[in-house]
Structures are given as structure tokens and as C-alpha cells.
Amino acid sequence: MKKIIALLVLSLTIISCNTSSKKQDLSYAYTGVNWDKYEGHTVEISVLDSTVARVHAVTETVFIKNGAFKIADTLKQIRNAYFGLYTPKGDFVYKQEFILEPGSLEFNLKEGNEKSTISGGKYNDIIYTSFLSNTDYNLKNKTFSDYSKTLTQESFQVDSVRQKYSKLSKIVQDLKKEHYLNIYNNKTDSITSLLAFSKLGxxxxxxxxxxxxxxxxxxxxxxxxxxxxxxxxxxxxxxxxxxxxxGSVIKDFSSKNLKGKTFKLSNVLKENKYVGGSEEAFVKLDELLN
CATH class of the missing domain: 1.10.287 (Helix Hairpins)
Structure with missing residues (x-):
């Protein structure tokens, strides 16, 4: 943490806002290929907001037809965003982080991949593509993912299991933070720093x-x-x-998660016995809701 703070302090003196008098073209055209196994499903792009709903769709729902789709529009801001996949009935399948930016992106669901590979786009390359090709990260993330798949609600009550889960999770998260910190301090441009900053924790x-x-x-x-x-x-x-x-009673409330489904706090607490009050637990609860 001291290293992060020191680097952030140093970076304050070298941040520059690369603006131009020329108006930027904010139009985009995103395509999806090799989505045959999700024929008839729909895709949507959403960004986080700070309202009760917590999500905001920035595109119309688009259908996957003949294994492909296309989303074209003009954005207002370059932002951290989520690509969402839904069944023909509207049920959530998965979400994937990416950068909503102008230009062309291709979401390629290559055979055997659980999520698509995103190619194209200056900020997607810097924030995600370069990191996702890192061998060390992929090995450690696979170890964590494989272990997570073996867990059940019952097994997670065992201290040694939770400790191993936390240890493997921390290794992955530390690698991500190091990556985002390097981007923030690289100062390719101010937008890159902004996009990376929100991922530092x-x-x-x-x-x-x-x-x-x-x-x-x-x-x-x-x-x-x-x-x-x-x-x-x-x-x-x-x-x-x-x-x-x-043992005290917390006032119940309802909201929506990134899947668009309504949830009640009481149900989340009932289904997940381990909900603490630390910042780490707050983030964990947020993950559960998403």
C-alpha cells in the first residue's frame, strides 16, 4: 500500500490533460463473431451508475443472428462498461468488463472460450488485452478459478477453505492492482489514468x-x-x-443487480451466512449482488 501511495503522489506532478481543439468522433461500431451457440440470445451494453438501480443500459437490446451481432451508436463518454449476454427470455447469462470507447471492437467467442476475446480499441488494448495475455496472471487466475469451482456453501464454512480461497484471491487481485497502477502512472493520457484509477480499489x-x-x-x-x-x-x-x-435487525431494502434482477437484502443475508462489515466484506457483498 505504501508503494501504491508513493507512486500516486509522484504521479500528481506529471498528470497532463491531453485535450484537443478538434472535436473527437465518438461513434462506434462493435461486432460479434462465432456466437453460434448463443443463437437467438441478446446482448446489451451497460455502465454502472450511483442510483438505486445501479445499472444503466447505453444501447438497445441486439439479437444474435447467424452467430453474429452488430452494435453501432455514438457514446457520450469513454467509460468502464459491461457487455451483457441474455437468453431469449431475458435471463442473465454472463457479463464481461470492457471499455466503452469510439471506433471498432470485435467480440470473438472463440471455440472453447467461456467469454469473448475483445480486439481493437486503444483503451481496451491498454486496460485489458495486454494484461489478459500475461502468462503469470493466467496461470494464477486459473488456479483460483479451478479452486472456486470446487467450493460449496457448506465447504466455505470451513476456516481452512476460506483462508485458501482468500489467499488465492489476493494473489490474483494483487496482480490486477499492479497492472492498473502501472497504467495509472504511465500517463499515456489522462483518460487512461481515469479508467485505471477506478480499478485500484x-x-x-x-x-x-x-x-x-x-x-x-x-x-x-x-x-x-x-x-x-x-x-x-x-x-x-x-x-x-x-x-x-x-443479532440486531437491519432495515430491509430492494434493488437491482447488474443482471437486472431485483433482490432483497434479507434474501442475500439468508443465502450467504458470511457477510461482514469491513471494506473487504462490503466489496464481497457487492460481488454477490452482481
């Missing part, structure tokens, strides 16, 4: 560096706005945890 030490990005992009930038409100949610969660004792 939410800690008190890092929050202060949002001020620099906010001066460049403004409070109204959706990535800045989302980060600020995420910190507020974390602090609120910590306050609630301190004020609610073990």
Missing part, C-alpha cells in the same frame, strides 16, 4: 487522489461521480456496521 489513502482527476474532468464526469458515491456508500456501510450489534 477504494481505500481512504487513495480517495484523496480523486481531487486531481476531478479538476481535469469535473464533478459531473460519470467515472468521478461514481467513485465519489462509492466512497460514500462504503462509509455509510461502516457506520451502519458499528451501530448495529450482532
Amino acid at each position: 477504494y481505500t481512504d489513502e487513495i480517495e484523496q487522489f480523486l481531487d486531481v482527476l476531478e479538476k481535469q474532468f469535473g464533478k459531473g464526469n460519470p467515472e468521478i461521480y461514481l467513485a465519489r458515491n462509492t466512497y460514500k456508500m462504503i462509509r455509510k456501510s461502516k457506520t451502519m456496521t458499528k451501530s448495529v450489534g450482532v
